[in-house]
Amino acid sequence: MAAKNKIAILGSGNWGSTVARIAGGNAARHSNLFDAEVRIWVYEEVVNGRKLTEIINTEHENVKYLPGKKLPENVVACPEPQEAAAGANILIFVLPHQFVKGLCAKLVGHLRKDAFAVSLIKGVDFDEGGVVLISEVIRKQLGVPCAVLMGANVANEIAEEQFSEATIGYRDEQHAQLLKHVFQTHYFRIAGAPDVAGVEICGALKNIVALAAGFCDGMGLGNNTKAAVIRLGLVEMIRFAKHYLENVRDATFLQSCGVADLITTCYGGRNRRCAEVFARSQGAKTFEDIEQEVLNGQKLQGTLTAKDVHAIIKRDGLLERFRLFTSVYEIAFCGKPVASLLEDLGKQELNMNGDIS
Numbered sequence: 001m002a003a004k005n006k007i008a009i010l011g012s013g014n015w016g017s018t019v020a021r022i023a024g025g026n027a028a029r030h031s032n033l034f035d036a037e038v039r040i041w042v043y044e045e046v047v048n049g050r051k052l053t054e055i056i057n058t059e060h061e062n063v064k065y066l067p068g069k070k071l072p073e074n075v076v077a078c079p080e081p082q083e084a085a086a087g088a089n090i091l092i093f094v095l096p097h098q099f100v101k102g103l104c105a106k107l108v109g110h111l112r113k114d115a116f117a118v119s120l121i122k123g124v125d126f127d128e129g130g131v132v133l134i135s136e137v138i139r140k141q142l143g144v145p146c147a148v149l150m151g152a153n154v155a156n157e158i159a160e161e162q163f164s165e166a167t168i169g170y171r172d173e174q175h176a177q178l179l180k181h182v183f184q185t186h187y188f189r190i191a192g193a194p195d196v197a198g199v200e201i202c203g204a205l206k207n208i209v210a211l212a213a214g215f216c217d218g219m220g221l222g223n224n225t226k227a228a229v230i231r232l233g234l235v236e237m238i239r240f241a242k243h244y245l246e247n248v249r250d251a252t253f254l255q256s257c258g259v260a261d262l263i264t265t266c267y268g269g270r271n272r273r274c275a276e277v278f279a280r281s282q283g284a285k286t287f288e289d290i291e292q293e294v295l296n297g298q299k300l301q302g303t304l305t306a307k308d309v310h311a312i313i314k315r316d317g318l319l320e321r322f323r324l325f326t327s328v329y330e331i332a333f334c335g336k337p338v339a340s341l342l343e344d345l346g347k348q349e350l351n352m353n354g355d356i357s
C-alpha cells in the first residue's frame with residue numbers, strides 16, 4: 001500500500017506559523033488524503049527562558065512570531081529539520097531565503113522517494129549565469145520537484161482569517177491539485193498557474209517596489225505618487241522577468257501573485273514599513289538598525305533583493321532600463337537622498353504606444 005501523504009513545514013516565522021494553522025487544519029479535515037500529524041521545523045531559540053519548540057508543543061502557540069493565535073494540536077514542532085521532514089512527501093519551504101541552502105544541506109539523504117516541495121519564499125538568488133530562483137535551488141540541492149505558492153498574503157491578516165487569494169505556480173498538475181487541498185480554506189482561495197518562474201519572480205521583485213512605496217510614505221507624499229511608483233515598479237518587474245527568465249506568461253502578472261501582491265505589499269508589508277522609517281530618519285538609521293528595531297527577529301527581504309538585482313542589471317549594462325530598482329538601491333546603500341527617487345523616475349520618457357518593452 002502506498003504511504004499516506006504527509007506534510008512537513010520547514011520554517012516557523014510569521015508566515016510559516018500562519019501556514020501551519022492552515023495546513024494543520026486541512027490535514028486533520030482531509031483524513032482521506034493526509035496523515036493527521038504535521039511536523040514543523042522550528043529554528044530553536046529561547047523565549048522567556050524556555051525553548052520555543054517546547055512552548056509550541058505545550059501551549060500550541062508560536063509566542064514569538066505569531067502571538068495570540070493557537071496552532072492546531074496536530075502540528076508538532078521539531079528543532080531538527082531531518083526530524084521534521086521524516087516520512088513526509090509534501091515539503092513546505094517557508095523561511096527567509098538566506099537560510100535555504102543551509103537547510104537543504106541538512107535534508108539531503110533524509111527524504112521520502114516521492115517527496116516534492118513547494119516554496120513560499122519571496123526572494124531570488126544570482127550566480128555568474130544570472131537569476132537563480134529559490135525553487136531551483138531547492139530542486140537542484142534536494143533532487144525533488146518544486147512548485148511555488150505566492151500571493152497577496154500578509155501573514156497576520158490571514159491568521160485573522162480575512163479573505164485572500166494565492167497562486168500556485170506548478171509544473172506537475174497532480175502536485176498542484178494536492179497542494180490546493182493543503183492550503184485552501186473558505187477564506188484562503190487558491191488558483192494555479194503553470195508558470196513557476198513567473199509566479200516566483202513576482203514575489204521577489206515586489207519587495208523592491210515596496211521599499212520605493214515606503215520612501216513615498218516617509219516623504220509624506222499622497223496616493224497619486226504611490227500609484228505611479230507602483231505602476232512603474234510593475235513595468236520593471238515585467239521587464240526583468242521577461243529579460244532574465246524563459247516562458248513567463250503575461251496572465252501571471254494579473255494573478256494574486258502579481259498585481260495583487262504588489263498592491264498589498266506597497267500598502268501593508270514590512271518592507272514598506274521599514275522604508276518609511278528609513279526615509280523619516282533622513283540618513284540617521286541604516287536598514288540593519290531598522291530591521292533590529294522594528295521587526296523583532298523577522299527578516300527584511302527587499303533590501304537583499306535590491307542589492308542582488310542591482311548587481312546583475314549593472315553587470316548587464318541595464319541600469320537605465322530599471323530606474324526604479326536602481327534608485328531604490330542607491331538610496332538604501334549609497335547615501336543618495338530619498339527625494340532622488342522621484343527625480344530619477346521623472347527623467348524617464350513614458351511609452352506612447354501603450355506597450356511594455
Ligand SMILES: NC(=O)c1ccc[n+]([C@@H]2O[C@H](COP(=O)([O-])OP(=O)(O)OC[C@H]3O[C@@H](n4cnc5c(N)ncnc54)[C@H](O)[C@@H]3O)[C@@H](O)[C@H]2O)c1
Nearest residue numbers: 012013014015016043094095096099121122154155298299
Ligand atoms: N510574513 C509574511 O507576511 C509573508 C507572507 C508571504 C511570504 N512570506 C515569505 O515567507 C518567508 C518566511 O517568512 P516568515 O514571515 O515566516 O519569517 P519571519 O521573517 O517572520 O521569521 C524569521 C524566521 O527565520 C528564522 N531564523 C532566524 N535565524 C535563522 C537561522 N540562522 N537559520 C534558519 N532560520 C532562522 C526564525 O526562527 C524565524 O522562523 C520569507 O521568504 C517571506 O518573504 C512572508
